[in-house]
Amino acid sequence: MNSRRKVLRSLAAASLSLPWLSAMAGTQLKLPAENDPNYWDKIRDAFMLSKEKVFFNTGTVGAMPKIVVQRVFEHFEKLATDVADWDYKSDIGWIGGYHPLPDLRKKIAQLIHADAASIALTDNVTSAMSYIAMGLNLKPGDEVLASNQEHGGGRSSWIVRSKREGILYREVVLPKPIRNNDEVLSIIRKAIRPETRVLMLSHIITGSGAILPVREICAEARAKGILTVLDGAQTIGQIKVDIAEIGCDAYVGCFHKWIGAPPGTGFMWVRPDVLKTLWTSVSSYQWDNHEDEGFRFTQRGTGNFSILAGLDAALDFHAEIGPQRVYDRIKYLGQYLRDGLRKLPKVKIYSPVDEKMCAGITVYNVAGRTGAQLQDAFWNLARMRPRSQGDEFGVRHCTHIYNSQKELDKALEIVKSLAA
Template identity: 30%
Template sequence: MRRRAFIKSLATGLAMAEVLPAVGRELATQLKGLRADVAAAATPDAMWSRVRKEFMLEPGFIHLNCGSLGATPRLILDAVYEYMKELELNPVANEWGPLGSRMEGVRSLAAEFLGAETDEMVLTRNTTEGINTIASGLQLESGDEILTTDHEHAGGMIGWQYLARRYDARIVQIEMPAPVKSADQILELIEDNITPRTRVCSFSHVETITGLQMPLAAISRITRPKDILLVCDGAQAPGMLDVDVKALGVDAYASSSHKWMLAPKGSGLLYIRREVQSRIDSAFLFSGYRGYSASSGTRNVPHLIGHGLAMDFHNALGRDRVEARCRQLCVYLRQRLSAFPTLRLLTPTQPELSSGIVTFGLEAGSNGSIFSLLKGNGIRVKVVPGTYVVSGLIPWLKSRNHNALRFSTHVFNSEADIDRMVEVLAGELGPAKDG
């Protein structure tokens, strides 16, 4: 079923690119050429070398922080710029005419990308906006509980902090182990913390701190029979993992496409399962879920078209191929860094619990000093705090210091990038162990 929808989306995406004059036809040609080059590559190394040519990263710069922001391919940026110029030739007519009409096509592409139906998809700017839309549309009673973890991002938590303060509700945080040993360990922690007052469970699909992939399908089998709304922070998954929200069983899923999907900055998606939509009374959704509505207001149409082009780009490469590459590089990075005695792995190694993110804690020294060392050598990673939550709003929320660094690998990276980073680290951490 998803396969048929996927094939249809490829045709739709390229057809959409051809609707407008030169820019659309040129883009369709480039995507077809990319797909042909990938298919014809003699070796995997040759294939990924070809893909890396699509990116504009500075020569010598190693970007290992896609978990914060991805690198948008040149062909997408060029197209967005051309669509911006197209819009300004006749602003009103194009905003609500030839250009604006493509927003619904992007929404349909997004639905296929996440395994949803079009009427369950909303085009947003980021994960924060998506979760805030959910949280601001819910009604709770004093004493109700929102269950989450202490490994959530501030963007995924701020809506729940607002909701808790508004209704005098309680946020319950599970203290997550690092690394997690098994899915059963997670499920037991969740079951132990659910009470008769739990109304919402909010978890990341892929944790921003450790890269743990949460067992959402199993979690949904706990929450749905209890009529607990399961909301997912999906900032770190679409574009890295091949996501199917129906298979995951979540009620709502918010993501940031400017990370792993490599879309223009300020691109996001929100899925809301049809059966729970009546429970979410948000002003942003008051006029419906369409790309443009009275409650959404005027949209940045060229930017939203670029969002759809990022999905076309992933489809041209093959989403399963992208996921495999992200994982392959992450395993290689994990193996190389595990050889340093002063680094402690915080990410699970099991494939079903891991992702394209790996995090290491430092047994000695500070993550800030290692970050600065790498930055000075043209390598960008992420300093990992104990928690991202805005503790100033609710001071009792837990906070820990992992003294860690997070590494994210995507299709523009290579084994040589990782080898270069290991060389730099060896000068500070000492030689790695053999084997």
């Protein structure tokens, strides 16, 4: 076992700082050697995903590695069996929502280059974004600017607040496909008005896979005193996220897509001076705890600790393969698909024209077809599952580390036959 693995293994055992959880972590992760020629096939074997089916819909919810499911089961079983052991003398982590989870927050902080104290665990992106939208000090007439391609879980809480309190909510139209970074920057720059107080954007757009130039956008906004809130639902585990480098004021994300954690795992990070002034929307004992700002929001009543044990394992799985290796593989497969699609007649790609703005999400259609028709054809012909994007935009086709070049060759064959 190399030293990195040893470190990770001991990290896995200690990460939640809960004595019996680390003791029972009997199932150990066994990954192939880094130079194994069949490395990615073996990684595929580490997932529970049925070999009868091909999964291209990570953008909705990711497939979980076996180790993640095992850790969840182990915790559930322990809870069901030994709940009577809990004597309240020490917090041994029976129920999520009451534990500050410093080590898990630290692990997340390391992944995204942020400070752990300013990270709160949430159930998902929707709840994280709602905490921010509902908790910021805004007054009637202040404007929140977003793009027209935001997910409902990112934009809706701002709309609710605008209806309720008279803040302004406005959407700027981004093209689809986007051509390049400059195009986006120029559109956002022109859309900012004197009353704009908040700029809320996806880091990766859900319906096209476009990676927005968030560092440049945030710099522009900061110079104008505008608070930036980024929706990273599609980024964590797909591309590198370095919050310090991006320079945003708030970032929300989830782990149940590209990290392969159990559904119901997300986070928010808010810049410390802003977090201090953010009101809680879901409140319990910690609502006014300014010693641990992240805990103020992490505490949200009784929750599911078992999925947090799974999240912990998923973060280790990602770390053990190596984040950069994961991102490179995702990008390689995504580009392989796009290169193949570009050669096919009648195929229109809605992901950005500039390949630098793309990673593992490709959105495309075949002339004369709808997304539902494409989705059905993939399933009926090869048990492949991309996701329909409606009549115009075809399908969203995600590539992750459990996908292979062979699967993409087959998918391209299907698209070719539909385009014929």
